[in-house]
Amino acid sequence: MPPSLSCCQTRLRPGSRVAIVSPSFGAPGLFPHVHELAMQRLEHELQLIPVEYPTTRQIGATPRERAADLNAAFADTSIQAIMATIGGDDQITVLPFLDSEVISRNPKPFFGYSDNTNLLNYLWNLGMSSYHGGSTMVHLARPGGLHPLSTSSLRAALFGGGDFELHPVDVFNEDELDWSDATFSDPNAVHVPPLVQPSTGFYWHQPNRVISGPSWGGNLEILDWNLSASRWIRTDVTDYAGCVLLLETSEEMPSARYVFRTLRNAGERGLLAQFPAVVVARPKSSNGVVQPPLEQRIQYRQEQREAILKAFAHYNPDAMIVFDVDFGHTDPQWILPYGGVITVNGPQRRIVAHFG
Template identity: 55%
Template structure:
């Protein structure tokens, strides 16, 4: 097991880095980005600091890495937040200065393609934070979702245990960022469905590892995951993106994790609510339900074949849907299948 350490937390009034290690969507949607920055200041009391590639479209991976190195090295910066995800952060990781990161550990917040950096920090022994996006969550239309805001505030400023809970409402149909007036229209939301539990009734406690399944698969292909036994005892977090991978693809990716020996080492798996709608695939409610059920069946099939004694919890608000709870990546999670509760230590 990795010897992981929690970085020191920021305080209200601190300067925090806002970076684009993946896609610099602030360059295309500055109105959404500016709203997110205002909420960082007004809702959380933090002073955002942008870097040269934060709004630079298709910046060279070496330049994006240079900004990350600078953000971690700057003693006046107390946390680092990603603006959004993308699909090529795998090309940025080789240019990071690991000595700088180790010497200056800071809380990093991101998800989706930022699974690359979260996994890299994990390998350096630094706890990161899966979740939070300046554009998606801070820049949410009308207001930040209270559930997202409460979790983000707790993850930023506190270090104790935080109880995750099923959301009363959820959504996966975001507004169109190309329409500035969309920021004034409420998000489409649906009644909460609660969590779904599978597996034995016992309690599991361990460090969190995993992330976006599509990105994790690419990280494995790039050879940037350690020996499988070093992750044994971890709580596996998995979520899927707006790419809407099929149930067949999800099963095959998990099967590969099983063949590698990873799945058998996870005593618990936290599965995010499946995002089942995208502008390119505007599924109706029946189609979304069918997609989510097929994905759940794929996960359960893989677990039955490779990790039959694993506790699995589905429909957590920890992925690409709204609201979003923050999970400490490398930090401790407690999954209590007896009382059906989940807590994480921020």
């Protein structure tokens, strides 16, 4: 069974101090104007006090230095929550330098996704729940202002929102934002919302049960790295039994073949069989280099869905799976408990996050 998890019910209040850290890429050092906009909105719109650490704006900080910031943020009793500025690609090298005893003695909610799946999973193994989503530079510095959907779930996670139901969105955006200084120096640019495309809603596969359980998972590529390095993945796969699996892919747009092979490897390990319900994020099918036409984007998402269904058909044919839930690399983004309880109600086509 999953470890006994704590901390998802921590509630902040206006004036609470929040640690702002860059456990992966020090993007605030490269795009200070974007970071500063995010900090302004955190303080003025959410009424929280941001507290930056030495490597928050540092490009090229070592894994040990970034870990030191995390250790300090957890140890500081005046800090009520920790938020990552953005993801990256090397957080797996940071975790060996974390002080698990300090962190375990000072549980507090952590917010992040993408490469931060490393830390979400690390905390899960310490018995601490946290939150998937909410990177400051992506969601708080969003052109056009805070998205009401993303912000409603972020508020629920921060301030205690009880049972929070997710619903399909009407439109979404997946094209990457221009973070150039010239764009953000235009006072009107930060007020222009991103372009959107219609959403087709959730896609349900075998919606025949009601499953409630602690969530686990995150970014598929990062989980793949953790499996490859044999780090922070439990040897006894039954420790994951009954969990709701969260899956999402990044702006690197992994192929359907990669997605299938990664899940196949997890299936061979006996991992896929442990999850009675799976919630899959809408995959990002565009990035800063490739902006395919709409029909190719639709095809990419369909091929990824088919790859996931193929893997589960072999390793867990009874799993209930919901696709195109907006908690991944697209905008808006639902903030979800990681280790906290999520209910997937197939007959009623409902997904409820329990924020305590």
